[in-house]
Amino acid sequence: MGNNVIVVANRLPVECHEADGAATWVRSPGGLVTALDSALSRHACTWIGWSGRACDEQSIAADLPTRIHECELIEVPLTAEEVASHYEGFCNATLWPLYHDAVAPVVYNRSSFETYEAVNRRFCDIVASEAPRGATIWVHDYQLQLLPQMLRRLRPDLRVGFFLHIPFPPPELFGRLPWRQQILNGVLGADAIGFQTADALENFLASVCNHTQASGADGFISVPGSADEPERTVTVGAFPISIDVEHIGALATDAATAELARQVRSDLGDPRTLLLGVDRLDYTKGIEVRLQAIVELFEDGSLNPYETVFLQIASPSRQNVEQYQRIREQVEGAIGRAVGDLSRLGTSPIQYLYQSMPSDDLVAFYMAADVMLVTPLRDGMNLVAKEYVAARIHDDGALVLSEFAGAARELRDAWLINPYDTDGTKRAILRAVRASKTEKARRMSAMRQAVVRHDVQRWSDEFLSILATTDRQEIIDLRERSGLPL
Numbered sequence: 357m358g359n360n361v362i363v364v365a366n367r368l369p370v371e372c373h374e375a376d377g378a379a380t381w382v383r384s385p386g387g388l389v390t391a392l393d394s395a396l397s398r399h400a401c402t403w404i405g406w407s408g409r410a411c412d413e414q415s416i417a418a419d420l421p422t423r424i425h426e427c428e429l430i431e432v433p434l435t436a437e438e439v440a441s442h443y444e445g446f447c448n449a450t451l452w453p454l455y456h457d458a459v460a461p462v463v464y465n466r467s468s469f470e471t472y473e474a475v476n477r478r479f480c481d482i483v484a485s486e487a488p489r490g491a492t493i494w495v496h497d498y499q500l501q502l503l504p505q506m507l508r509r510l511r512p513d514l515r516v517g518f519f520l521h522i523p524f525p526p527p528e529l530f531g532r533l534p535w536r537q538q539i540l541n542g543v544l545g546a547d548a549i550g551f552q553t554a555d556a557l558e559n560f561l562a563s564v565c566n567h568t569q570a571s572g573a574d575g576f577i578s579v580p581g582s583a584d585e586p587e588r589t590v591t592v593g594a595f596p597i598s599i600d601v602e603h604i605g606a607l608a609t610d611a612a613t614a615e616l617a618r619q620v621r622s623d624l625g626d627p628r629t630l631l632l633g634v635d636r637l638d639y640t641k642g643i644e645v646r647l648q649a650i651v652e653l654f655e656d657g658s659l660n661p662y663e664t665v666f667l668q669i670a671s672p673s674r675q676n677v678e679q680y681q682r683i684r685e686q687v688e689g690a691i692g693r694a695v696g697d698l699s700r701l702g703t704s705p706i707q708y709l710y711q712s713m714p715s716d717d718l719v720a721f722y723m724a725a726d727v728m729l730v731t732p733l734r735d736g737m738n739l740v741a742k743e744y745v746a747a748r749i750h751d752d753g754a755l756v757l758s759e760f761a762g763a764a765r766e767l768r769d770a771w772l773i774n775p776y777d778t779d780g781t782k783r784a785i786l787r788a789v790r791a792s793k794t795e796k797a798r799r800m801s802a803m804r805q806a807v808v809r810h811d812v813q814r815w816s817d818e819f820l821s822i823l824a825t826t827d828r829q830e831i832i833d834l835r836e837r838s839g840l841p842l
């Protein structure tokens with residue numbers, strides 16, 4: 357008999373890298389895996405998802421690890437055509453830009469929605485065949501928004517939760533989607549739906565009201581019945597995701613991490629000030645925004661290029677999607693120009709690494725950096741911001757954070773910026789660089805308290821307890837006790 361908790365996400369926590377006919381398994385990219393992997397590390401569960409490689413439907417990767425921690429892994433095979441049309445197409449050329457305020461053009465393609473449906477159906481069949489009677493199924497993110505309703509129809513005995521890791525767009529943007537009703541009804545098939553922020557929740561409720569028969573108030577949506585299905589109540593709320601504070605704290609106190617941090621600074625020429633950016637190479641992350649601000653600060657003499665280094669670590673992402681190829685060209689073109697203009701023989705104030713970095717090593721970079729720059733144009737949460745704060749165990753360092761990242765709701769003591777305002781961003785960076793020790797300590801300590809109070813374990817416990825509860829008053833009490841916004 358399978359596990360009673362089944363996590364379903366487009367990606368498994370490991371992805372397959374194939375080179376020279378050999379396959380190796382490495383941790384999958386992105387905040388979803390970072391958070392879930394930590395949250396589930398102490399629970400027996402099953403994780404169903406895709407391995408990151410295309411395979412024909414029969415040939416499930418024989419070498420997929422069967423478990424990670426206490427988690428059994430089950431692969432959903434996707435063909436190369438499905439990867440192109442579902443993952444690269446509908447998920448990352450349609451939904452991703454649309455849900456991020458359409459900061460890049462949105463592709464509307466009818467056949468890719470059909471593949472999205474077919475892939476959601478495949479996930480549904482695999483989950484339904486693995487789930488014991490009455491199991492809890494926790495579905496994650498925009499790649500699987502049809503799955504809750506599909507599961508409810510096939511297996512009404514299951515308790516289904518859905519969590520959206522990215523923003524939910526304002527109704528006037530979401531309303532452009534030709535498949536808006538299918539998506540909303542798909543998500544509404546869940547018993548509990550979670551969003552990162554109260555804004556995302558409000559946007560969702562407005563779209564539900566515009567395009568479906570359901571209506572919501574005070575954290576509940578009532579979904580009218582039909583000939584086949586009774587009327588239901590769905591619980592909705594904002595559950596800001598977080599990080600494994602204990603793990604990052606333990607790494608930050610480890611002598612080996614401190615040594616690595618010293619090494620990083622020394623390799624960079626022991627600058628007086630080290631500014632750092634760490635992102636998937638994605639057009640939502642505003643890498644070009646911070647680069648422009650920093651280059652101008654060097655050019656106008658506010659930052660001294662002989663004493664300051666800006667290091668950008670960008671991990672490769674979705675490299676077959678056109679918009680990602682374009683942003684890579686833009687970012688790397690801008691970096692090349694800046695390096696050409698600002699460097700002296702043998703040294704450069706701008707350093708760039710295009711590679712995935714093991715997450716534990718990143719802690720050393722966080723410890724090395726005087727100022728962390730997190731400047732997305734739109735971001736569901738942004739766990740890098742929270743990780744940086746968790747790594748600054750001595751209450752030093754400074755965080756410059758975009759107002760348009762979900763994390764800005766909790767990290768009010770960061771130097772908050774509007775990434776569309778280059779002058780404002782420059783001012784905030786300079787203030788962060790020049791702030792007194794006392795000022796930095798005051799801000800960092802307040803942010804650390806916020807992150808410590810609400811770590812990833814608490815996030816998953818809160819979501820799962822609300823999902824497990826059917827009594828309305830008990831849900832209201834649970835919410836009040838945990839201080840969750842409606």
Ligand code: G6P
Pocket residue numbers: 366367385386387388389497498521522673674
């Ligand atoms: C974000 C999304 C995740 C996604 C991750 C990495 O965090 O919310 O669903 O898995 O990015 O993106 P990728 O396309 O590589 O899975």
